[in-house]
Amino acid sequence: MDIVVKDAIIPELQSTNRDGAIAELIDSLVAANCVTEDQRDEFVKAIIRRENKGSTGFGHGVAVPHVKDLDIKTMHIAIGNSPEGIDFKALDGDHVYSIVLLLSPEDQPENHLDAMEAIFSSLSQDTFRRFLRQARSSDDVLTLLTETDNAVR
Amino acid sequence: MTTATTTITIQNRLGMHARPAMLFAEIAGKFSAEITVGHADADAVDAKSIMQLMMLAATQGTDLVIIANGDDADKAIDELSTLVRDGFNE
Numbered sequence: 001m002d003i004v005v006k007d008a009i010i011p012e013l014q015s016t017n018r019d020g021a022i023a024e025l026i027d028s029l030v031a032a033n034c035v036t037e038d039q040r041d042e043f044v045k046a047i048i049r050r051e052n053k054g055s056t057g058f059g060h061g062v063a064v065p066h067v068k069d070l071d072i073k074t075m076h077i078a079i080g081n082s083p084e085g086i087d088f089k090a091l092d093g094d095h096v097y098s099i100v101l102l103l104s105p106e107d108q109p110e111n112h113l114d115a116m117e118a119i120f121s122s123l124s125q126d127t128f129r130r131f132l133r134q135a136r137s138s139d140d141v142l143t144l145l146t147e148t149d150n151a152v153r
Numbered sequence: 154m155t156t157a158t159t160t161i162t163i164q165n166r167l168g169m170h171a172r173p174a175m176l177f178a179e180i181a182g183k184f185s186a187e188i189t190v191g192h193a194d195a196d197a198v199d200a201k202s203i204m205q206l207m208m209l210a211a212t213q214g215t216d217l218v219i220i221a222n223g224d225d226a227d228k229a230i231d232e233l234s235t236l237v238r239d240g241f242n243e
Contacts, residue, residue, distance in 0.1 A: 053172070054171075054172060054175055056171060058203045058204055058207075059203075059204070060204075064171070066171070068167075091203070109166060109167045109168055109170070109212065109213070110168070110212050112167075112170060113168050113169070113170060113210040113211065113212055114210050116170065116171070116207045116210070117207065117208050117209070117210035119207075120204050120205075120207040120208050121208050123204065124204045124205065124208065
């Protein structure tokens, strides 16, 4: 998954609530020059709006908040871990420990679905989820992603 | 036990993204029948699991093959095909 932004991997999120964690991940994408300062608030709001329509906490301690927007030119993924867990109003009621946040260009629905396929192929594996949750550095996460990519090929 | 099956084309522009997958899994979950869904480029997955549905990467124009096994299989196929035919109400 080469759309994962290395500088937007947060091994330990400071926020302990959903909206704060979303803002923190978007801020990391701003710091990595993937999102402009001007877009920051708009994207945070759009992702929260999307979550309020239906949680992307699909169970097993992971959530995949996302937004499709015409202002997004390139697909980007930020990843954050929360050691304490965050209430994401997940479908199974459990806390979320790993968040994979996806920004997709609005006019590329196929790419969005391909990215989601890649994300869920990984997240549906118990071992992947466990290793991701245990990752304590962005290098740990990148190594895990690379190994998973290689295993799939 | 009844087996029912159908092939239905994804209509909506955005394909089966997260929200449609949630609707699909929710409807499938109402039935006691075992339901799988797949297409030419993807192995059949459990229609009641959102995570597995997201692995289909089912874009607009994809022909979904839905297979249901169980007493309420016919009704399940009926409701799920209506949902897809209506473009997931988008």
